[in-house]
Amino acid sequence: MTFTAEKIDFRSDTVTRPDETMRRAMAVAKVADNVIDVDPTMRALEERAAKLLGMPAALWTPSGTMANLIALSIHLQRGDRFLAPRGAHVLTNELGSAAWLAGGMPDPLEHDAGPGRPTPETLDSAIGAAGGPYYTLRTTLLCLENTHNAAGGAVTPPHEHARLLATAKQAGLKVHLDGARIWHAAVALGVPPAALTVGVDSVSACFSKGLGAPVGSVVAGSEAFVEQARRMRQMLGGGVRQGGVLAAACLVGLDRIDDLENTHEDARRMATGLHELGWDVTTPQTNIVLAGVPDVAATLSALASLGIQALPMSGKVRFVMHRDLASTAVEESLRRIKNGSAA
16 A cells, blocks of 8 residues: 655755745855855855864865765875774765775774764774885775764763873874764754864765755864865866856755754654654664664655655665654654554
């Protein structure tokens, strides 16, 4: 039987669509050719994002994958090795561009400090001793991710971030932070985003994950870093012309960071409800719920038959809360699951 009621879309917080306020801002945005000149709205966004992230400068990019690739291309040389927590986006969701295009050999770190987080001891052991033979890889970069998507939107608090940074810097490593959902981490911890970037050499952040913008990320760092990043963006085909139309949407999204707490509450209610129905879930820290089930594919198919859309992640079923969900979406989903036995 085909389910005819309205579908409930938990696939990602990137499925949102610009609302009327965002569309109006896009329509009236002041623009210029951002490749041969400076688009005023793009400049306003980059300056605001840099300030929020606690960095001297920032550069808009069409996607978070490009933002990360730009950073890794600047920090790495061919024959370098970089470390990242197991399951990090730069390891599993960017089609090997870190190795293929940036020229770095990735190596995962286990999550022995908690979901998405290695301990400083694990990091130190992975870095190893300096001064090996010329034919060995040079470990030059640490990539962190906050929140860690594949670990269920897990947050790294400032004190753990500081210890990892200290270990990396003592060994002479650069540090890039994939902060695609850093806004979520900041809201969950009740701290400014800049409190989560202390000491990093670069950071990326996304405007289409949770904030509702249709396109756009940012990569931030020093003035010199951003100057290099601008050239790399152009090389990768990321230079856009009247980009202020898109930047305007991102600016509206930044006005809505505090609204993310609503999606965190939705995630907690969803997790509680699934647990009461016998699902294997833990309390989420942000807007992502990971549910362990015996057969992921069968469960996703059963959910789809109930009009509930979700995706697999880390061998589990992932439900992502976002601003476009109806206020009744969680309760309605739980009702359908209870009555339809989707587990």
